[in-house]
Amino acid sequence: MTDDGVRDEGTETTALREALAAEHAAVWGYGTVGAALTAGSRPQVSAAENAHRDVRDRLAELLQQRGDDPVPAEAGYALPFPVLSAVDAAALAVVLEDGVAAAWVRVLDQAVQSTVRRMAVDELAGAEVRAVGWRGAAVRTPVTTPFPGLPQG
Template sequence: MSALAAAQAALAAEHAAVYGYGVVGGRVGEDRRAEAAAALQAHRARRDALRRTVRDLGGTPAAAAAAYGLPFPVADPAGAVRLAAVLEDRVAGVYSDLVRAASGPLRREAAAGLREAAVRAVRWRGGDVTFPGLAERAS
């Protein structure tokens, strides 16, 4: 995978995460609403940075979709917490790909994105995974 393709995939994941955190924020309990808002802001910042990265790599940044399918219905705070963990796992996965495809400063930024997503996933899930970013690739 080229660095451009991996950056586009990371951008698409960040678009989806921004959308998903809109759902999380609307359903999560009051005790975790600030955490959801902080995660939303972090994903917006990463999304905006990836738009610039894609341009710098010679591509046209992919636009966000009007809506995204959720992996399961989110009807209560527990579902919102579960969705947040899934979103972070998915974001970690694409940053893992970007780490492999990139070099130099972009690779460092991708590693930081992977680390941030993995830490947020642990906070939401209440536990960690052995290799963040590789969970979906185990099958």
């Protein structure tokens, strides 16, 4: 936002860059999630990873169209906890989806263009749908959050 509290494309672009960074982290993190799960769970992991790859690629293209350099992926990311079991892997997937959701809430808050708002709503919804499945696998209740992407508590 500008000093007078008005949204502008600069703050929207900053939020999009943050979302891109979150999508990079999610793509990387799903590699760890998939490695800790059985082969039967891999289709769910592949679907989530592919969804994040698709969004990442669309975001990078959007930023390039705006004349902005997309945020590059990091070489590696620190895990928030050791992933030693399938439950840990599902819990990591929840963390990844919650992180992406928080980034999309920021985009929604800073969006100027209606197409960006629509993208933010769609991606926020997608992250929560995926998180619901992972919360169940991580034996977390409730499996849904009333306001995805916002701090709970």
